[in-house]
Amino acid sequence: MSENNNNNLMLDIKDLTIHYETDSGVVHAVEGLNLQLGHGETLGLVGETGAGKTTTALGVMRLIPNPPGKIKSGEIIFNGENLLDKSEADMRKIRGGKIAMIFQDPMTSLNPVMTVDKQIAEMIKLHRNVSESEALKLAGDMLELVGIRRERAKDYPHQFSGGMKQRVVIAIALACDPELLIADEPTTALDVTIQAQVLELMKELKTKFSASMILITHDLGIVADICDKVAIMYAGRVVEYADKRSLYSNPIHPYTNGLFKSVPSIDEDVDELPVIPGLMPDPMDLPKGCAFHPRCALAMNICSQEQPKMCDFGNGHCAACHVMAKRYEL
Amino acid sequence: MNDVNDKYIIVKNLKKYFNTKRGRLHAVDDVSFEIKKGETLGLVGESGCGKSTLGRCLIRLLDSTSGEVLLKNKDNDSYVDVTKVSASEMKALRKRVQIVFQDPYSCLNPRLSVWELIAEPLIVNNIYAKSADMRRRIRELMDTVGLAERLENSYPHELDGGRRQRIGIARSLALNPEFIVLDEPVSALDVCIQAQILNLLNSLQKEFNYTYVFISHNLSVVRHVSDRIAVMYLGQIVELCEYQDLFKSPLHPYTQALLSAIPLAKLDVKRERIILEGDVPSPIEPPNACRFAGRCRYACDKCRQGAPELKEHEPGHFVACYRAGELNN
Numbered sequence: 001m002s003e004n005n006n007n008n009l010m011l012d013i014k015d016l017t018i019h020y021e022t023d024s025g026v027v028h029a030v031e032g033l034n035l036q037l038g039h040g041e042t043l044g045l046v047g048e049t050g051a052g053k054t055t056t057a058l059g060v061m062r063l064i065p066n067p068p069g070k071i072k073s074g075e076i077i078f079n080g081e082n083l084l085d086k087s088e089a090d091m092r093k094i095r096g097g098k099i100a101m102i103f104q105d106p107m108t109s110l111n112p113v114m115t116v117d118k119q120i121a122e123m124i125k126l127h128r129n130v131s132e133s134e135a136l137k138l139a140g141d142m143l144e145l146v147g148i149r150r151e152r153a154k155d156y157p158h159q160f161s162g163g164m165k166q167r168v169v170i171a172i173a174l175a176c177d178p179e180l181l182i183a184d185e186p187t188t189a190l191d192v193t194i195q196a197q198v199l200e201l202m203k204e205l206k207t208k209f210s211a212s213m214i215l216i217t218h219d220l221g222i223v224a225d226i227c228d229k230v231a232i233m234y235a236g237r238v239v240e241y242a243d244k245r246s247l248y249s250n251p252i253h254p255y256t257n258g259l260f261k262s263v264p265s266i267d268e269d270v271d272e273l274p275v276i277p278g279l280m281p282d283p284m285d286l287p288k289g290c291a292f293h294p295r296c297a298l299a300m301n302i303c304s305q306e307q308p309k310m311c312d313f314g315n316g317h318c319a320a321c322h323v324m325a326k327r328y329e330l
Numbered sequence: 331m332n333d334v335n336d337k338y339i340i341v342k343n344l345k346k347y348f349n350t351k352r353g354r355l356h357a358v359d360d361v362s363f364e365i366k367k368g369e370t371l372g373l374v375g376e377s378g379c380g381k382s383t384l385g386r387c388l389i390r391l392l393d394s395t396s397g398e399v400l401l402k403n404k405d406n407d408s409y410v411d412v413t414k415v416s417a418s419e420m421k422a423l424r425k426r427v428q429i430v431f432q433d434p435y436s437c438l439n440p441r442l443s444v445w446e447l448i449a450e451p452l453i454v455n456n457i458y459a460k461s462a463d464m465r466r467r468i469r470e471l472m473d474t475v476g477l478a479e480r481l482e483n484s485y486p487h488e489l490d491g492g493r494r495q496r497i498g499i500a501r502s503l504a505l506n507p508e509f510i511v512l513d514e515p516v517s518a519l520d521v522c523i524q525a526q527i528l529n530l531l532n533s534l535q536k537e538f539n540y541t542y543v544f545i546s547h548n549l550s551v552v553r554h555v556s557d558r559i560a561v562m563y564l565g566q567i568v569e570l571c572e573y574q575d576l577f578k579s580p581l582h583p584y585t586q587a588l589l590s591a592i593p594l595a596k597l598d599v600k601r602e603r604i605i606l607e608g609d610v611p612s613p614i615e616p617p618n619a620c621r622f623a624g625r626c627r628y629a630c631d632k633c634r635q636g637a638p639e640l641k642e643h644e645p646g647h648f649v650a651c652y653r654a655g656e657l658n659n
Contacts, residue, residue, distance in 0.1 A: 048520040161609045162377075191376035191547065193606045196591035200605055218520065221593030248597050262525035263595055264554035266577065272532065273525040273554070279490060280520075 009077070010180060010212050011037040011060070016074035018052075018059050021067065025284040029055040031236040033074070034310065037180075037229070042206065042213040044223035044244070046259075047233035050280055053216045056233075057182045060214075061101055062091050078180070097127045100178035104185040106165035110157040116168045117143065117153035120175050127176040142171040146201060163194035170202065174209055181206070181213045187222065199226060220263060224248060232256045235281055235291035241310070242317035252319040254296050290322065298323045337402070338367040338541055339388070339509065340409065344397035346380075346387050353615040357383040359565035360397075362640070367402075367508075370535065370542040372556030372573065374549055374588075378610060380565040381545045382432075385511040388412070388543060389427040390420060401427070401509070425455060428502035432514035434494035438486040445482040447497055448472065451504040471500045476530060492523035499530070509541045516551060528555060549592055553577060561585050564613055564621040567640055571647040581649040583626045620652070628653050 013035040020027040030052040037043050045053050058064050060076055062083060076083040078099070086094070095101075103109040111119055120139035124130060130138070140150045146167040148160075157165055166186060173181060186202065187195040203226050206213055215227060223230055223244065230247045232240040232255065240253040251257050258276035278295040281287055287294055293303035300323055308320040311330045346358040357380045365371050373381045386392040388399055390412050400409035401423070415423060431437035438447055448468050458464040472479065475496040486494055495515060502510055512531065516524040532555065535542060546552045552559055553573055560570040561582065569582040580586045587604040606625050620626070623633040632652050640650040 048522060163609060192549070192591045193376065193587060194609070195593075196603060196605055199593070200603075219593060220595035224595050224597055225593045245597060248595070259521065260595065262521050264525075264528070264550045266550045266553060266589075266592060266594060270554070272529050275525045275529060276522045279492070279523075 008038055009036050010039050010041075010079060011035070011214075012075075012077040013056075013060070014075040014077065016056070016059060016076065017072040018055050018064060018069060019072050020069050027068075027283045028236055028286055029069075029283060030059065031286070033233075033236065033238055035231055035238060035241070037212055037214065040210055040212055041229055042215060042227045044227035044230045045214055045216045045233060046218065046220065046223060046230060048218060048280060050283060051233040052236040052283075053233055054184055055236075057101065057184055057214065057216055060182065061095055061099060062086070063095075093127070096123055096173075096178070097176050098178055099180045099182065100173035100176070102166075102169055102173045102181065102183040102186045105189050106162060106169050107157075107189065109169055110165060112157055115154050115156055116148075116160070116171075119168070120172050123172050123175045138175070139171075142175050143168070145174075145205070146171045161194075162190055163197060166190060166198050167201065170198075170205070174205060174211075177209060178211055181211045182216070183213060184216045185218070186215070188217070188219075195222075202226065220260065232259070235286055236283065237291065237320065238310075239292065239321070240319040242319075243315070246315060246317045250317070252313055252317065252324050253292075253321050254298050254323070255292050256319075290320070296323075300326075336367050337364045338369075339365040339402070340398070340400040341365075341388070342398040342400070344384070344387060344399060344413075345395045346383050346392060347395045350614060355614045356565045356616055357613060358387060358394075359616075361565075361567050363560060363567060363570060365541060365543065367541055368535070368539045369557045370544050370555050372552035372559040373543060373545045373562060374547060374552050374559060375562035376547060376588075376610060378564075378613065379562040380613070381562050382513055384562070385429070385513050385543055385545050389424075389429055389509075389511055391429065404508075425505040426507055427509045427511070428505070428507040429511040429513060430495075430498050430502050430515045433518055434491050434498055435486075435518065437498055438494060440486055443483050443485055444472075444477065444489075444497055447486075448500045448504060451501055455505060457505070467504070471504055474503065474534070475500045476526075490523070491519050492526060495519065495523075495527055496530070499527075499534075503534070503538075506538075507540070509543075511543045511545070513545045514547070515544075517546060517548065524551070531555065549589065561588065564610060564616065566621060566637075566650065567648075568622065568651070569647075569649045570640065571649075575644075575647050581643055581647065581654045582622075582651050583628050583653075584622045620650075 013033060016030055016033040018030040020029055033056060047053050059071055064071060071084060117136055117139040120142050121135035124135040124138050140153050143153055144150055148164060148167055187198050190198060217223060227244050230242060230244050231238045234255050240256045251260055261274040264273060276295050281291055289304040289306055290308050293299040302322050308322045310318045310320045311325045312318050313328055341361060341363050344358055344361045348355040348357055361384060375381045387394045394413045399412040401412050402409055445468060448471055452458060452464055477496050516527050544552060544555050556573045559573050559576045560567045563584050569585045580589055587606050590601060590604045608625055611624055618637055619635060620633040620638055623629040638650045638652045640648050643649045643654050
């Protein structure tokens with residue numbers, strides 16, 4: 001987090017604000033978000049529906065649908081360059097080349113009328129100066145890498161199962177050896193045994209390609225499995241950011257705590273699950289102060305007045321909470 | 331629930347086949363089990379294993395191909411076969427058996443208000459002659475499931491998933507049922523809302539002594555709500571036991587793989603992860619063999635030659651695997 005190691009960061013998002021301007025009001029999807037990612041790290045971005053996880057990812061890719069979406073302010077520094085200053089032509093080279101994305105639903109992110117090898121080759125040809133036949137050969141190599149036999153290269157997406165389709169999507173994402181991989185809920189649409197296969201594959205390939213990764217998920221179990229750092233998002237902001245070990249052993253923010261407790265355990269009996277009362281605030285009408293204060297059992301006066309700042313609770317474990325900052329005397 | 335002989339529902343050799351162009355699809359294939367009064371039976375399995383089809387056959391939203399679903403009568407110890415009763419008898423039975431659907435976004439008529447949605451089952455069944463009585467009942471139901479009174483004129487699209495699911499629950503409770511099939515009632519919801527709904531279902535069961543069949547693919551959720559759990563694979567129950575036994579000493583290799591695949595939100599838990607090869611095979615005209623044999627690391631010749639039956643391996647712990655005994659010793 002300190003100034004001097006900023007050069008080691010692959011991605012440094014500063015004060016990013018993204019709004020969707022609709023007829024019925026402004027949706028504050030991402031509000032003043034700060035996030036760092038080092039080389040070779042895997043960051044888990046965790047939060048509930050509507051927390052702004054996907055919008056953040058689309059922001060990094062500069063794929064926010066405009067209108068109604070608009071990046072209002074902030075910087076996205078990728079390898080020392082601000083992506084928000086790039087021209088559309090430059091961005092097109094970066095997307096898929098240096099930064100690749102895996103989308104949530106493998107059933108809809110593939111072209112149904114194109115064989116899978118052509119879809120991979122399409123990506124390779126866009127970013128590398130190779131002939132069609134070479135690209136197709138490389139596509140076959142990619143398929144083998146993700147565990148699909150080369151003979152199936154001429155098959156169409158509907159001939160593959162969900163897990164296999166997601167493997168194809170991963171092959172496309174990795175085809176141009178990206179430095180940063182953004183995976184948006186890559187296994188949510190898959191069954192648990194297939195999910196285990198795909199996660200295992202992603203872990204293996206991440207090391208092989210020495211890429212950094214942002215993994216968007218709502219499943220704290222997946223984060224425990226493959227991430228190094230974790231950022232918890234709530235109502236468009238990161239409320240807690242820490243090393244995985246530190247976060248799981250000592251969650252600081254009341255929301256993080258509530259999130260951990262509301263997941264039924266696989267080995268303990270509880271009669272009633274502890275719940276966070278109420279609902280996520282309406283992103284068109286965020287409460288003043290800390291967005292979590294109406295649901296927070298610990299809330300004090302100041303929580304409804306002032307936006308809490310991100311404080312370092314030690315060893316880079318950061319959280320934005322008035323109550324906890326006071327308790328830890330920060 | 332303590333009375334062992336109190337069999338409330340008895341399912342015998344239930345089969346549901348669908349005719350498709352490529353042959354007969356064995357969605358539910360020869361399933362037998364019993365449910366006690368006031369119990370929650372969890373039904374887990376991956377997509378396409380037949381758990382929803384089974385749930386629907388239990389309350390005859392689908393006609394079964396063969397087999398029996400015996401439901402105990404209210405006043406005496408006799409049983410009625412849900413799969414064979416006439417349409418008019420079934421209509422009367424519907425008051426006793428209900429379902430909550432998976433997707434709170436598509437199971438509610440978007441053109442009805444909350445009030446109308448909850449009133450619908452009461453009107454269809456002519457429960458109340460006086461509208462004042464009905465009004466009281468709807469208020470009571472909204473209160474039971476935790477819907478604020480001010481929402482009664484809202485439409486589903488104005489509400490979040492959790493509230494919508496509460497409407498679905500209120501609708502299924504409207505006729506004072508005894509038995510409710512919960513078909514993935516929380517899988518479309520975020521964890522915080524999921525916890526709220528699970529607590530609600532739990533407290534309702536305590537209050538009204540409902541019998542639940544809880545269908546889900548999420549094992550930790552199923553563990554939390556169930557008394558006993560049945561694991562399904564490709565149309566068949568491969569293991570059935572008390573919830574603790576399933577997690578402590580799973581006997582079927584598929585259950586073992588399924589359990590090991592759950593990502594745990596804990597660090598430093600050392601466990602062997604069994605990664606299954608390949609995908610679930612096609613349920614169309616499956617061969618007469620153990621259906622898991624193709625992906626099972628313990629499969630032997632016997633497994634490929636005939637299908638194992640669901641047998642009581644230990645008291646109350648049923649498993650369909652030839653090698654169940656040897657693997658655990």
